[in-house]
Amino acid sequence: MSDQTPLVRIEGLSKHFGDTVALDNLTLDIAKGEFVTFLGPSGCGKSTTLRILGGFERPTTGRVILDGEDVTRQPPEKRHVNMVFQDYALFPHMTVAQNVAFGLELKGMSRSEIRRRSEEIMSFLELESYASRYPLQLSGGQRQRVALARALAPDPALLLLDEPLGALDAKLRGQVQQELKSIQRRTRKTFFFVTHDQEEALTMSDRIVVMNKGKVEQDGTPEELYFRPASRFVAEFIGETNLLSGQMRGTEGDKVVMDWENTTLLGTAPAGIPGKGQPITASVRLEKLGFSAERPQTANAVQGRVVGKTFLGSRMAVQVAVGDGDVLLKAYVDVQTGQSVDDDLIWIGWEPDNMAVLND
Known part of the structure; x- marks a missing residue:
């Protein structure tokens, strides 16, 4: 894939739940290494888009092209995509090291390769000293970092983040926002971030897509949307x-x-x-x-x-x-x-x- 080819191409995506139109003919390209935030109120279609990208929902119409491959009908485990959930979804009975290794085990990697990759990503996110702890022994910010490490360990092409800072208090949230952006820059991964928090979107994103009633209201840089709103x-x-x-x-x-x-x-x-x-x-x-x-x-x-x-x-x-x-x-x-x-x-x-x- 050349640098000019988008990593993700969303073509004419619609999703209907009965008579409710959650997503209305969405077309969008996401470049490799971009931090893209979908911003909007509840029910605007942002989480539906994220779930379709992750393979957790099937679109009513349209296609999702990832790395040049049509993945619209592929299940989550077949996609080169990983997700960080709002509640982190860590396994409470597993240590930090075991949580981070979980996705690598699913990929069928050898024990030595799993250990090497787990240690590498925990070192990168400064989690080595917490390796033997369980999620309940960690702060909210530390749990968030473990969830991120687990999602990044299998080296996905695209990382989906569904309001991952929602459970943090205001002060910690600000710290983790900066940390998350720094991690994205250092890994050069493509992040697709969903939030209803405007300040969070302005702080972290290369690009913001503002959604309203299943459609894109405006798509641009934080500066463009703030100083030159279209609607x-x-x-x-x-x-x-x-x-x-x-x-x-x-x-x-x-x-x-x-x-x-x-x-x-x-x-x-x-x-x-x-x-x-x-x-x-x-x-x-x-x-x-x-x-x-x-x-x-x-x-x-x-x-x-x-x-x-x-x-x-x-x-x-x-x-x-x-x-x-x-x-x-x-x-x-x-x-x-x-x-x-x-x-x-x-x-x-x-x-x-x-x-x-x-x-x-």
Whole structure:
């Protein structure tokens, strides 16, 4: 397989459970060595896709090509794929070493080869000192690492991870996120990660596929999805944003011109240029709004009055009433800036590249 050929090719995948459409004609390529995250709310189709890739579900229509081979009808044990479950699914009566060796035994490897590979992967994941312990004697983070070692030991082409950090507390979760990404980089394995946690997806992924109602809402890098969302769903699902509702007036070069609150604004259109005269909504992230006493040099600028401030530790959230006071803009600013603004009239400015016109 050349580097240009995708490791995984999903072609027209659909899955129906009775009258319920869990997955609706999904087509997607995943490159070798990519960390791809499927992100979305419960019932959006992300776990169904993962189970089809693993061979645990049969699609209603469509194909799964892995390493150039059609594996759509193959059972899990025949695929060069392994899975890390949300509850880790470790065998409680087996030691760490025995859990890690389990998949190698299933492959029929010799005893000496099993020992060599088990020791190699446990060393790689710094588990040697826990080899003789049982899962109940380990912390949540250690169990997660053992589950990962067991899944990586047979050297799969594709690793599927089904919300594997869901059982960890917030502090440990952050540590394991970094560890997991580091392991993926060092092994150069292809990871297919499923989560409903937007922050987790932004932190760990090379690429995020946002799912909604069985379909792909947007597919791109974390930066693209955060700063240039294509739809209202993506803008609201990933992070916090200001949604500005106005009228499409035309274009200026590659920028969209919109009327909003008696002001002309310029923005980008990640999902394509809307029709002239139609109502449109744009997204501007809170940290992209700047404050100033005088009109700023930015292409977009409006006047408003500060009506609320919330101290968040390293920054402040400031609410500004625009126009007649019916419209509120919210901005993240540093604490010093937040403390210096009061209820006087101020200017808020932002650049066109930081405003994305949405497709719905």
